[in-house]
Amino acid sequence: MDTYYPLKKVAQIFGDNNLKFSIEELERAGDIPASRKFRSGALFRNGWSKAELPLIGEKVGYFPKFSKSVALSVFTTKGGVLKSTLALNLARTAALHGLKTCVVGLDIQGDVTTALGYDFDIKPNSQLDEIIEKLDQTKGLNDLFAGQVSLEDIIVGTDLPNLFLIPETPELVALNDSLNNINRREFWLKEKVVAPLKNYFDIIIMDCSPNWNKLTTNALVACDSLISPLECKINNFRNFKVFSHFLKEFKNEMRLNFENVFIPTKFAPNKKLSSDIFTWYQENVEGCTSLGIKESVTAEEAMALNISILEHAGLKPIGRDMVTLMKEVHQRVESSLVNSNREFGHDQRILSAQKFNFNGARP
Structure with a gap:
């Protein structure tokens, strides 16, 4: 119903x-x-x-279509920092505003797949053999790599008509190892997945593992912008300096120029250390947003309900902050696209003749 x-x-x-x-x-x-x-x-x-809702959001919302199809990677080298929460909110915000949106799950933990409601219809009283059969029927990126399915075969629908998902499967571990054995291993995701998806979708969001593995490298090579959460706690603060160093080296080595958008998360304004770290990020991290995501039970509730913070609590303070944050992210990504077009003179994205015939129905 x-x-x-x-x-x-x-x-x-x-x-x-x-x-x-x-x-x-x-x-x-x-x-x-x-x-x-x-x-x-x-x-x-x-x-x-x-x-x-997307038909209404397209008319009255604040997150319009970008000047061209865009791919975003959501990544940082630490878990538990609201990475998948950011991916979920970006994806649902875009889809609710009428953008054709595809989330590509790249984290073996499968958080974004679960958050988008793709739970294989597993019930607590299900029989084990039934569960195994359902899991085996779910195809993913490793099946595409092996040539067993086409790209449209692994794209599934969600509860929104223009929000789609390539779900995570356990075989992502095998895919990560298999990428070592091919030429241009850093470009497989860009050439075989992201570029074809750009012919159909307005925005592609890749939710990466917190480990910098081959799939993460592929996602960074394929993205137009990196969305990276910065937890306002001491461990992530210490981790960021190492992460930023390796990120800069990687971009230089691969000759990449994607936009860095750093978003403070788990900010607790009533805690001095958290406030000091938040201030340090804003004053010292190039690309840090003006707002972040505060520690909040509301955000956790929204994630558990498989919806965005705005759908759950649009007029609460955290909802108002999320609107401002999504506007800022949109502006940063769009400015990067415009500057890229100016630099290269025309749209440089790879085009593919591949067309999609999937109907978007939920499995």
Whole structure:
């Protein structure tokens, strides 16, 4: 059964209660689907289905399409710093604004695959042989590498009509090892996955492992911008100096010029050390955003519900911060694309003749 959202909730998802008036005007003009009655508890209310939200977001939102298709890598060399939370919020924000979005899971832990609701329909009372059969039916990047499936075969749908996923599978470990055995091993993901995806999707988001492995190298080579969380705790603070050094060396060696967008996470404003680290990041880290993601039960709840912070708590302070953060990330990525076009004179992205025929239905 589809989920419906009343006018007030829709306005909150896109970050501003005052959008109610714009949405009503668009509905009267026929520029968005008409709301319909739905049952909410004992009452009947008017609203829109989840599938219709991107049609509204495209008109009233703050995250427009980029000037060209863009690939983002979400990566840092430390786990537990809200990396997959960032990937989830970026993906759902883009999709809710009408962008055709594809998330590529590259972390063997599978956090973003789980966060997007792809749980293989495993129930607590499922039989083991049934679970194994369902898991075996899920194809991933390693199957593509082995030539057993085509790219469209491993793309699955989600609860939003324009949000898709290439799910993580345990065979990512084998794929990471297999990349050692091919020529141009750093470019496999760019040439075989990301470039073809750019012909269909407006944004591709690669959620990387916290380990700098071959798949991570591939994701960095394939990306237009790196989105990297900076935890406002002492261990990540110490880790960042080493990470930034290796990142700079890697970009120089590979002659890459992707944009670095560093986002403070788990910021606790009532803790002095956390506040000092946050201030240090802003004053010393080139590419650090003006806001980050604070420590919050709300963010954890949203992740557990497989939705974005804005869908869960759009008008709470953390929701308002997320709107500002997503706007800043969008502006930074778009500016990088524009500057890249100026530098090279025209769009340099690789084009592929591959077309997609998948219908986007959930498995």
